[in-house]
Amino acid sequence: xxxxxxxxxxxxxxxxxxxxxxxxxxxxxxxxxxxxxxxxxxxxxxxxxxxxxxxxxxxxxxxxxxxxxxxxxxxxxxxxxxxxxxxxxxxxxxxxxxxxxxxxxxxxxxxxxxxxxxxxxxxxxxxxxxxxxxxxxxxxxxxxxxxxxxxxxxxxxxxxxxxxxxxxxxxxxxxxxxxxxxxxxxx
Amino acid sequence: xxxxxxxxxxxxxxxxxxxxxxxxxxxxxxxxxxxxxxxxxxxxxxxxxxxxxxxxxxxxxxxxxxxxxxxxxxxxxxxxxxxxxxxxxxxxxxxxxxxxxxxxxxxxxxxxxxxxxxxxxxxxxxxxxxxxxxxxxxxxxxxxxxxxxxxxxxxxxxxxxxxxxxxxxxxxxxxxxxxxxxxxxxxxxxxxxxxxxxxxxxxxxxxxxxxxxxxxxxxxxxxxxxxxxxxxxxxxxxxxxxxxxxxxxxxxxxxxxxxxxxxxxxxxxxxxxxxxxxxxxxxxxxxxxxxxxxxxxxxxxxxxxxxxxxxxxxxxxxxxxxxxxxxxxxxxxxxxxxxxxxxxxxxxxxxxxxxxxxxxxxxxxxxxxxxxxxxxxxxxxxxxxxxxxxxxxxxxxxxxxxxxxxxxxxxxxxxxxxxxxxxxxxxxxxxxxxxxxxxxxxxxxxxxxxxxxxxxxxxxxxxxxxxxxxx
Numbered sequence: 001x002x003x004x005x006x007x008x009x010x011x012x013x014x015x016x017x018x019x020x021x022x023x024x025x026x027x028x029x030x031x032x033x034x035x036x037x038x039x040x041x042x043x044x045x046x047x048x049x050x051x052x053x054x055x056x057x058x059x060x061x062x063x064x065x066x067x068x069x070x071x072x073x074x075x076x077x078x079x080x081x082x083x084x085x086x087x088x089x090x091x092x093x094x095x096x097x098x099x100x101x102x103x104x105x106x107x108x109x110x111x112x113x114x115x116x117x118x119x120x121x122x123x124x125x126x127x128x129x130x131x132x133x134x135x136x137x138x139x140x141x142x143x144x145x146x147x148x149x150x151x152x153x154x155x156x157x158x159x160x161x162x163x164x165x166x167x168x169x170x171x172x173x174x175x176x177x178x179x180x181x182x183x184x185x186x187x
Numbered sequence: 188x189x190x191x192x193x194x195x196x197x198x199x200x201x202x203x204x205x206x207x208x209x210x211x212x213x214x215x216x217x218x219x220x221x222x223x224x225x226x227x228x229x230x231x232x233x234x235x236x237x238x239x240x241x242x243x244x245x246x247x248x249x250x251x252x253x254x255x256x257x258x259x260x261x262x263x264x265x266x267x268x269x270x271x272x273x274x275x276x277x278x279x280x281x282x283x284x285x286x287x288x289x290x291x292x293x294x295x296x297x298x299x300x301x302x303x304x305x306x307x308x309x310x311x312x313x314x315x316x317x318x319x320x321x322x323x324x325x326x327x328x329x330x331x332x333x334x335x336x337x338x339x340x341x342x343x344x345x346x347x348x349x350x351x352x353x354x355x356x357x358x359x360x361x362x363x364x365x366x367x368x369x370x371x372x373x374x375x376x377x378x379x380x381x382x383x384x385x386x387x388x389x390x391x392x393x394x395x396x397x398x399x400x401x402x403x404x405x406x407x408x409x410x411x412x413x414x415x416x417x418x419x420x421x422x423x424x425x426x427x428x429x430x431x432x433x434x435x436x437x438x439x440x441x442x443x444x445x446x447x448x449x450x451x452x453x454x455x456x457x458x459x460x461x462x463x464x465x466x467x468x469x470x471x472x473x474x475x476x477x478x479x480x481x482x483x484x485x486x487x488x489x490x491x492x493x494x495x496x497x498x499x500x501x502x503x504x505x506x507x508x509x510x511x512x513x514x515x516x517x518x519x520x521x522x523x524x525x526x527x528x529x530x531x532x533x534x535x536x537x538x539x540x541x542x543x544x545x546x547x548x549x550x551x552x553x554x555x556x557x558x559x560x561x562x563x564x565x566x567x568x569x570x571x572x573x574x575x576x577x578x579x580x581x582x583x584x585x586x587x588x589x590x591x592x593x594x595x596x597x598x599x600x601x602x603x604x605x606x607x608x609x610x611x612x613x614x615x616x617x618x619x620x621x622x623x624x625x626x627x628x629x630x631x632x633x634x635x636x637x638x639x640x641x642x643x644x645x646x647x648x649x650x651x652x653x654x655x656x657x658x
Binding site: 044045048050085086118119122123126129130133147149150152153156157159160161163164167168170171173174175177178179183184185186187 | 471475476478479482483485486492495496498499500502503506507510511513515516518519520525532573576577580581583584587588590591592594595596600602603604609612613615616619
């Protein structure tokens with residue numbers, strides 16, 4: 001919680017936070033998944049792993065990177081927008097830094113993408129996700145200097161938005177497959 | 188003249204029955220979830236087979252847990268928003284007892300193998316008739332109370348409950364039209380593709396007007412009561428009601444994408460599903476903004492947390508549904524466990540969560556006593572959140588994997604994987620889903636214990652309408 005306490009007294013510059021933290025958090029998972037898929041193939045539970053060409057993997061990796069970057073920045077913008085409703089601090093830098101702190105366990109957990117077995121990744125990312133949720137609920141009121149009750153409401157509103165973001169990513173991925181980007185599927 | 192009081196004993200009875208059905212229904216769900224990991228758990232007995240227990244699970248949770256909760260909260264709120272006691276209280280008791288007996292006998296008939304073969308409408312024709320009779324009585328009590336109201340306006344929760352009663356009656360009667368052959372077997376009046384269209388017109392609108400509209404009635408009454416402040420925008424709630432009612436009824440064909448029904452019907456179903464996002468989210472925003480100003484209530488009210496989170500999952504489910512109705516997404520997601528995950532993000536995250544929150548608020552007020560344990564309610568909240576999240580994640584992982592593997596082609600255009608192998612590899616996801624179900628069920632048991640201890644040794648307190656209280 002020290003990171004959140006330090007953030008409570010700081011007014012970081014959004015550009016600096018973006019290049020020092022957010023950029024790298026968004027870069028790590030696509031790099032891991034690129035290396036993992038190239039070497040081990042996607043393991044979705046079937047007997048044979050699914051190998052894709054380097055070109056397709058690069059395209060997927062770039063898409064993944066921008067999706068994550070967009071997701072992190074949008075969450076910070078959303079959090080800043082919600083701040084007025086919940087009486088929290090303004091300033092995009094603070095919200096961007098808050099999102100980076102909360103997303104850090106998930107980005108760290110993405111090291112399991114080096115072996116892209118879907119179930120293994122799911123199992124590894126569940127504790128990371130729970131840790132991120134804990135950080136969001138506990139850290140948000142500290143960093144934004146609001147009471148824990150208001151923090152709980154704001155964190156829950158953000159979770160709602162993040163769930164929608166996660167499912168949008170799934171939908172978008174599937175729609176891209178149908179559109180011919182990614183694995184060859186018979187549709 | 189005897190003092191006029193609200194008829195709340197029937198509300199208490201319905202709430203307690205709802206809790207019992209939640210335990211029964213979730214237990215059946217857990218067993219079928221375990222059977223997907225260890226199929227031998229049916230012990231070679233037909234009544235324990237997946238096909239029979241799964242229908243018991245859905246019927247017990249939707250019609251036992253869900254409808255009993257809706258009936259109870261409708262009876263409670265319609266009296267308070269109309270400032271009059273229930274019209275025909277004897278008929279209200281008939282609804283309560285008749286509904287419970289119907290679900291009990293219907294559940295046993297499902298275990299015995301009676302099945303009309305229509306999803307969420309599996310009960311055979313004798314039960315269909317009984318359901319229609321009880322439902323008409325429910326309508327008489329509800330609309331009779333509204334007709335005698337002392338308040339000039341009809342509050343928005345009553346619009347949603349009223350929509351639930353009218354539309355479900357229409358859907359149930361039309362979809363259940365059948366030719367009985369014996370006491371336990373009937374054949375639908377509709378055939379082939381028409382039967383499928385009627386079935387999903389019913390099926391999707393049962394989700395719409397019962398699991399969404401009915402529970403929005405609950406939200407619109409109990410959220411302002413919890414938060415102790417009016418709805419953020421009453422005008423938005425009315426606009427959302429009419430937009431919701433207009434749009435939902437068309438969305439059923441999205442269950443039949445790429446099937447033997449006309450292409451334009453599928454596209455219409457998809458477009459109307461996308462339109463539906465607007466009224467659904469209007470209600471979510473209304474709820475979030477209402478609760479945003481009531482943060483201080485969270486210090487003392489454990490129930491409000493459930494409602495806050497139910498709004499988040501309501502937002503997810505009502506976004507995910509329209510997205511999955513898009514044909515280019517549906518071609519991959521259809522028939523996979525992603526659909527099961529979607530249903531449960533709504534059923535656990537929205538329906539169960541808002542019902543739990545409402546019960547934690549309602550039961551202490553009905554008994555005139557504090558909740559037995561606030562600590563247990565707080566533990567229940569985290570169990571419910573963890574269980575729902577795990578469930579959804581497990582089914583997202585399983586569903587997307589299935590969608591991809593089923594359709595994967597090799598270099599010569601043949602399917603890359605066999606269906607059997609893919610399904611055999613799903614056991615770890617199903618085990619994770621079982622763990623999620625156990626966590627959620629543990630929370631539900633805490634609620635049952637907590638509320639039965641709150642009720643134990645007490646009687647429902649007599650409350651009077653304002654006009655009678657002042658007289």
